[in-house]
Each structure stands twice: as C-alpha cells, then as structure tokens.
Amino acid sequence: MGILQVEAERTIAAPADTVYGYLADLGQHHPHFLPPAFSDLGAAPLE
Numbered sequence: 001m002g003i004l005q006v007e008a009e010r011t012i013a014a015p016a017d018t019v020y021g022y023l024a025d026l027g028q029h030h031p032h033f034l035p036p037a038f039s040d041l042g043a044a045p046l047e
Contacts, residue, residue: 004041 012019034041
C-alpha cells in the first residue's frame with residue numbers, strides 16, 4: 001500500500017479538548033470525517 005500524506009488547516013468553533021477527542025478516537029469518530037470514497041484509508045502516527 002502506498003503512502004498518501006494530506007494536510008489541512010481550519011479554525012473550529014469548539015474547545016480544543018473536544019476537537020482532539022474526535023481526532024484521537026480513530027475507531028469511532030475519525031473514520032466518518034471523510035466521504036465513503038476514502039473509507040479504505042487508514043491513519044498512521046506522525047513522525
């Protein structure tokens with residue numbers, strides 16, 4: 001499998017701990033951020 005590196009930045013009107021909680025929860029919330037066409041992508045820790 002190849003590596004796809006994507007970066008994005010945006011201001012979110014929510015407390016930082018709430019946003020981090022959604023991003024850190026790879027099993028429940030994180031997979032739903034992208035449309036179905038990207039459902040086979042996974043996440044790897046940043047180096």
